[in-house]
Amino acid sequence: MPSSIPDIVISRLPIYLRALERLSQEGHEVTSSHELGKRLGISSAQIRKDLSHFGGFGKQGTGYKIAFLREQLRQVLKVEREWEVALVGAGDLGSAVARYKGFAERGFHIACVFDSSPEKVGRSIDKFSIQSIDQLPSIIQERGIRIAMIAVPAEHAQEVANTLVGAGVKAILNYAPINLSVPDDVHVQYIDPVLHLQRMTYYLT
Amino acid sequence: MPSSIPDIVISRLPIYLRALERLSQEGHEVTSSHELGKRLGISSAQIRKDLSHFGGFGKQGTGYKIAFLREQLRQVLKVEREWEVALVGAGDLGSAVARYKGFAERGFHIACVFDSSPEKVGRSIDKFSIQSIDQLPSIIQERGIRIAMIAVPAEHAQEVANTLVGAGVKAILNYAPINLSVPDDVHVQYIDPVLHLQRMTYYLT
DNA sequence: AATCTAGCGTGAAATTCGTAACAATGTTAT
DNA sequence: ATAACATTGTTACGAATTTCACGCTAGATT
Structure with missing residues (x-):
C-alpha cells in the first residue's frame, strides 16, 4: 500500500x-x-x-x-464497524435527517441530537431526545464521537463547527449551504442539493 | 468563450x-x-x-x-430564471424534500409531486397534492418540465428514470442510492449522504 | 504627474489523472 | 493435455487539470 x-x-x-x-x-x-x-x-x-x-x-x-x-x-x-454520529440542528432539515433510516441501515448510528432553541430541548424526534447545545462538548467527549452532521441555518454553521472541532470531532457532514473553515486534520463534506441542480441547468438549452 | x-x-x-x-x-x-x-x-x-x-x-x-x-x-x-421541478416519490425522503424550503428560495419550484401508491395519491404534503405516477408523462409534457428529482426506493429508481426521460426530462437529481442509466443528453446528479460519510471514515484513525 | 500597489488574465510548466495495451494467469472446451 | 478465452494487475503514455509567474491595468499616494 x-x-x-x-x-x-x-x-x-x-x-x-x-x-x-x-x-x-x-x-x-x-x-x-x-x-x-x-x-x-x-x-x-x-x-x-x-x-x-x-x-x-x-x-x-x-x-x-x-x-x-x-x-x-x-x-x-473502515465501515466494517458501526459509527456513532452526532446531529446538530433539529429544525425542518435536522428532523428530516434524524428520521432518515438510511444512516443506521448502513452503519452510521445517530447517537445524539442537539439544538440551541430552549423550546426544542427536551422534545423528541422519533426515538431521539433533543439535547441542549450547551451539553454538546461534554457528551461528545464522553462518548468519543468523531463524526457529526450540521443541519443548522448557514449563519450558525461555522460557530457550530468550531464547537464540534473543539469537542474532538474529526469528520463533519455539512448540510448548511456555506463553506466551513476547519483545521487540516478535520474532514468536511458538503450536501447542498441546489448546487447539484445548478450544475445541470448550465447544460439545458 | x-x-x-x-x-x-x-x-x-x-x-x-x-x-x-x-x-x-x-x-x-x-x-x-x-x-x-x-x-x-x-x-x-x-x-x-x-x-x-x-x-x-x-x-x-x-x-x-x-x-x-x-x-x-x-x-x-441559467439560474437567473426560475425553474419548475417534478418530484417523484412521496415517502419519508420525498416528503422531506417536498417540505424543504431551500429549493424555492433559490429559484427551483417544485411543480408537482408523484407517487405510485394509491393510498398516497390525493393526499397532500404542505401545499403539494400527490398525483398518480400514471399521469406523470402527460403532466410533465404539458408543463414542459425539464428537471426532476427521484426519491423512490432504489428498486424503482431506474424505472422512474426511464419514464421521466420518456416524458422529456433532461436533468435528474437522484436521491436513490443507485446509479442510473440514461441517454447521453440527459444529466444526472446524485445525492447519497452515506457516501459522503464513507469518504471520511477512511481518514479516521 | 509620477510612482506605487493590488490584483486580474493568461501562457507555460508541473502535476495529477485516466486510458490503452499487454504479460501473466486462471478457466473452459475439446 | 492443449488450445482458446477471459480478465486481472501494471506499466507507459497521453490528456486533463492545477499551479506558477509575469505582463498589464486601475486606482491610491505623494
Missing part, C-alpha cells in the same frame, strides 16, 4: 461498494471490472487501477468475488 | 455563486480571487482561471464587483 492514495480514488470506493452490495442483493456472486464499469459509467481500467492500490482483490481470468471484494472495501473504508 | 468548457469548471461555479451571495448578504461590495479562495479553500489562480473562461469579469488592480459577478454567474448557469 503506497503511503498516500489519491483522494479521488478514495472518493470512488464507496460508489464501488454500493454497487457491490446491490449486485450481491441481486444474487450475483462474482463480477468483473467490465460489468461494474458498465453499471457505473466508469471505465474498467479505472476500476482495476483504483482497486489495485490496495492489493490484488481479483483473480486473473475470473474477475472479483463480490462477497470478498465487498468485505475488503469495507475494511479499507 | 471556448466551445466546450470543462465539466469540472462548471461544477465549481455554483460554489462561487453561493459564496458571492453570502458575501453580498454580509454587506461586501467587492471581493478578490484571494478572498474568495480563502473562504472556499481553493487557490486564487484557479478561481481566476475558471472565471476567465467566460470573459473578464474583474478589473485588474481592484478585483470583482460582487453584484456584477453574481449576475454574470447566474446567467452563465
